Amino acid sequence: MASDNRRYAAAGLAAIGIGMxxxxxxxxxxxxxxxQPDTLVAAARLLVATVWLLSGRCAA
Known part of the structure; x- marks a missing residue:
């Protein structure tokens, strides 16, 4: 699957790919x-949850 994250990883940058x-x-x-609206909502929720966790504002 073509994706920009592979180019970033090949350049030595941190990258992640999420296949939907x-x-x-x-x-x-x-x-x-x-x-697909449900797929778009799932991806958005995953993104928001990840940013929230990385922000350190959630209780572990």
Whole structure:
């Protein structure tokens, strides 16, 4: 799967990739009408939770 995170990792930068199984990811077939709303919500929740944890503002 093509993704920018691999280029960053190859350059020695910290990177992570999250595969959400969306059809046509990073191809001309990747159009707004093909985005699955539940998948987008799941990705957004994961991002917000990760930022919250990294911020150190949550109780461990």
């Amino acid at each position: 199984g969306m059809p046509g990811y990073q191809t001309p077939a990747e159009t707004p009408d093909r985005v």
